[in-house]
Amino acid sequence: MKYLQMWNFKVLTSAFLVLSLLLAVACGAAATATPAAKPATPAPAAAAVPQAPAVPNPINVQPVVHPGKVTVMVGGWGGRFAPAHGTNCHVYDVNMHGYLIRSRDHDRSFIPSVATRWEISADGKTWTITIRDGVAFHDGRPLTIEDVYFTWLQSWGPNSLNFSTSSSALNMARNTEKIELVSANQVSITHKKPDVGFAGFISDTSGACQGMVLPRHLWGLDPLSKLHDAALMEAYDRNPVAAGPMKMVKHTTEELMAFERYDQYFDIERMLPMRSYDLRKVPEEATRAAALRAGEADIAPVSQATRNQVEAGGGRIIFGQEATYLFIRHMGAWTKAPHSIKEVRQALAYAIDLKTLQNQLWGTDIHSPRGWLYVSPSAIGYSSELDPFPYDPEKARQLLAKAGYPSGQGYPKIKLNTWPSRAVPNMPEAAQLVADYWKRELGLNVEVYVGDETALKRITNAGVEAYGELLLRENETSVESTSSFRSAYFTADNPGRRHNDPEIFDQAAKAISVFEPAERIKVWNQLHRRLRDDAYEISLGYVNAPWGVGPRILDWKPQPMAFYPSALHTIVLK
Numbered sequence: 001m002k003y004l005q006m007w008n009f010k011v012l013t014s015a016f017l018v019l020s021l022l023l024a025v026a027c028g029a030a031a032t033a034t035p036a037a038k039p040a041t042p043a044p045a046a047a048a049v050p051q052a053p054a055v056p057n058p059i060n061v062q063p064v065v066h067p068g069k070v071t072v073m074v075g076g077w078g079g080r081f082a083p084a085h086g087t088n089c090h091v092y093d094v095n096m097h098g099y100l101i102r103s104r105d106h107d108r109s110f111i112p113s114v115a116t117r118w119e120i121s122a123d124g125k126t127w128t129i130t131i132r133d134g135v136a137f138h139d140g141r142p143l144t145i146e147d148v149y150f151t152w153l154q155s156w157g158p159n160s161l162n163f164s165t166s167s168s169a170l171n172m173a174r175n176t177e178k179i180e181l182v183s184a185n186q187v188s189i190t191h192k193k194p195d196v197g198f199a200g201f202i203s204d205t206s207g208a209c210q211g212m213v214l215p216r217h218l219w220g221l222d223p224l225s226k227l228h229d230a231a232l233m234e235a236y237d238r239n240p241v242a243a244g245p246m247k248m249v250k251h252t253t254e255e256l257m258a259f260e261r262y263d264q265y266f267d268i269e270r271m272l273p274m275r276s277y278d279l280r281k282v283p284e285e286a287t288r289a290a291a292l293r294a295g296e297a298d299i300a301p302v303s304q305a306t307r308n309q310v311e312a313g314g315g316r317i318i319f320g321q322e323a324t325y326l327f328i329r330h331m332g333a334w335t336k337a338p339h340s341i342k343e344v345r346q347a348l349a350y351a352i353d354l355k356t357l358q359n360q361l362w363g364t365d366i367h368s369p370r371g372w373l374y375v376s377p378s379a380i381g382y383s384s385e386l387d388p389f390p391y392d393p394e395k396a397r398q399l400l401a402k403a404g405y406p407s408g409q410g411y412p413k414i415k416l417n418t419w420p421s422r423a424v425p426n427m428p429e430a431a432q433l434v435a436d437y438w439k440r441e442l443g444l445n446v447e448v449y450v451g452d453e454t455a456l457k458r459i460t461n462a463g464v465e466a467y468g469e470l471l472l473r474e475n476e477t478s479v480e481s482t483s484s485f486r487s488a489y490f491t492a493d494n495p496g497r498r499h500n501d502p503e504i505f506d507q508a509a510k511a512i513s514v515f516e517p518a519e520r521i522k523v524w525n526q527l528h529r530r531l532r533d534d535a536y537e538i539s540l541g542y543v544n545a546p547w548g549v550g551p552r553i554l555d556w557k558p559q560p561m562a563f564y565p566s567a568l569h570t571i572v573l574k
Contacts, residue, residue: 065261066573069276070553072565073288073300075422076281077257081240082154082214082233089209090476090564092257092279097212098135098143098243101203102270105559105567107378108205108479113267114143114213114243115202124194124513125177129202130186135266137215138247149187150216152179154227156189163228167461168210171487171494172201194513196520197482205478205561215241245271245569256280270569277568285425292548299556299565302548303425304363314551319365322376323545323563324423324474326367328416328434328538331460332467334500338411339468343403345535349389350396351441354541357433361426362543369541372532374481376542378560381524386532388539393441400442408443416446417460418472419453423563424543431472463495477542477561482512489531498536 077091102113115129135143154160156173164170177190189198202211216223218241219232226232240248245265250258257279261272282288282300289306291297293313302310307317328348330339338344354369361367370377372386397407405411418431428450435446456473459466475484488498490508511527514520532539545563549556555572558565 064273066274068274068573069278070274070298070568070571070573071278071280071296073280073282073291073297074565075283075285075288075301077279081209081237081242093209093212093242094204094562094564094566095277095568096240096242096244096246096248096259097209098265099202099204099211100129100131100148100213101199101211102267103203103205103479103559105557105570108559108561110199110203110205113204114148118199120198120515124196124515125192126188126190127198128182128186128188132266133185135243136264137241137243138262139215139241141215141217143213143215143243145181145183145185145187147213147216149179149181150219150223150227151212151214152187152189153224154214155210157227159228165458166210167487167494167496168201168483171483171491172210174491174493175486193509194515195482195486196512196515197480197486200478200480201483203480205480210483213243215243246277254281272568273571274573279565283420283422289548292550295550295552298550298552300548301423301425302546304366304546305425306548307546310548316549317365318547318549318556318558320545320547320558320562320566321560322378322477322542323561325371325373325376325477325542326424326427326430326472326474326540327373328540329460329471329473329498330536330538331469331471331496332463333498333536335467338403338405339470341403342534343399344405345538346389346533347396347399347403347442348438349535349538350392350399352389352434352437352538352540353391354388355391357430357540360433361429366425366544366546367541368544371542372528372539373537374475374477374484375528376477376561379477379479379481381521381528383525383529385529386525386539388541389535396441408445411442411444414438414444414446415449415469416472417449417451417456417466417469419451419456421453421474423476423545424474425546427472427474430540434472461496463497472540474543476563479561486512488537499534504531504534 074091078089080089081093098114100113100115101118102111103109104111114131114135116132117130119128120126131145131148137143155164155169156176157179160173161170164173175191175193175195177192179189180187182188204211218236219226219229245262246259247262248257249260250256259277259279261275265271282291285302285306288297288300289302289309292300292310292315302317310317330345333339333345358364358367358369370387371382375382375386400406400408416431416435418428421427431448435448438444438446456471460471485508487494487496489504490512491497492505507527511523514523547558552574553571554574555570557567557570559567
């Protein structure tokens with residue numbers, strides 16, 4: 001079977017990101033090391049574009065290392081270190097682990113990392129990655145292809161459906177047919193249906209932990225027999241070993257993760273320019289702002305409410321562009337009225353004045369009422385037609401009356417769930433403002449419930465228990481959002497799916513198998529526009545992450561589409 005080599009994501013204009021694919025027949029060792037499969041009809045070749053370098057650009061001179069420490073405070077973290085656990089690993093894993101694929105700082109385009117190349121079969125189902133030599137875990141053991149194989153089996157293998165708590169991992173597992181060792185430095189995964197987004201899935205572009213590699217030697221002499229051993233997983237969480245630019249040296253649960261620069265990290269360009277790094281959990285924004293002012297913290301997420309306090313202490317605000325998006329999800333919308341009625345869902349969308357939310361809660365620097373869910377302006381397939389529904393209360397009332405609920409008569413009580421977000425300030429306040437609009441403009445009875453993030457995610461992922469309720473939440477943006485799309489609209493047996501429409505499932509299956517760049521943008525834009533109109537989820541725009549930065553930080557360039565501490569290698573210390 002022939003293999004087609006790919007690719008790089010590239011920002012061509014400020015309007016949207018174009019997916020650049022290099023489809024050329026691979027040669028040499030990669031061509032001979034193919035898993036057994038039936039020959040497939042070759043896909044049409046796209047125009048060749050420059051490929052990312054096979055290795056990171058070398059730097060002959062070691063960067064200057066500041067002898068001091070950088071302290072970052074965040075609102076919270078998951079505290080679990082294995083990719084199948086499904087916790088919020090963004091704030092630490094993306095900097096602690098050696099990812100299979102990294103992304104460039106300015107546009108999040110793909111570059112090699114632990115993987116030097118990634119290929120896809122002509123039928124679009126089998127992906128093969130090749131890893132580099134010379135990568136080591138923090139305990140000195142070499143990272144091998146067997147470690148990648150072990151990690152993939154643990155995350156998406158046959159038994160992972162009975163073990164994983166990560167919705168992303170579960171959805172990948174449902175579409176996984178087999179995982180195979182191909183050669184001494186290659187492993188392949190074959191999907192049941194083509195999946196154009198797999199390279200993005202194992203990259204750092206979403207900040208998730210699916211692209212990391214577990215050290216299989218910590219699972220004993222026969223690690224494959226202990227893939228899902230709970231005791232070993234707990235032991236790994238207590239003492240994680242990774243292969244990235246930061247080595248953990250201390251972990252105080254729910255308080256501190258202390259790291260040191262890993263001098264043996266293979267990518268000199270991504271090595272930390274400081275000797276040590278502390279990540280502290282501080283849920284209260286006022287405490288984080290006071291710490292910045294007092295010089296006890298160097299970087300922390302803040303909001304407009306504490307901006308003056310940060311600046312009075314000699315600090316400033318740096319915005320991480322398009323870091324997260326806000327949305328309201330109808331859970332089990334297809335199961336029963338009123339939320340099974342499209343006009344009802346549209347009425348709820350038209351009744352929200354996003355400009356008021358923006359002005360009262362965030363300001364124009366932080367919030368922008370643009371984009372549809374994960375499709376923000378820099379994402380693949382964005383167009384202005386995807387922007388949120390405009391505020392039109394009269395149209396909202398007409399739609400609600402057409403659906404059989406004039407002035408809200410006969411409409412059952414709405415439960416709108418949310419949680420205090422670590423990424424977006426004032427999310428419970430946003431839920432209350434939305435509820436006030438629905439009460440005033442549509443005559444609806446709305447109760448806002450502020451719950452625990454982990455518990456609400458568990459309930460909503462399970463599906464049935466929360467059917468009929470609504471959820472206002474945030475989520476991370478990404479240049480390549482196939483993972484989010486797969487979970488919400490593509491997977492028919494996912495209890496947390498957004499719909500039950502056979503036509504949408506069919507369109508989704510076709511969209512996820514389109515690899516030609518221009519056609520992919522067109523197909524995804526058309527499908528997203530339909531989903532936006534169906535309003536299974538109500539988009540509330542995207543948020544630029546406001547980072548308070550203390551006076552010791554002379555420069556820092558956080559990556560776009562990252563709500564977590566990113567691009568720490570760009571920090572310049574006084």
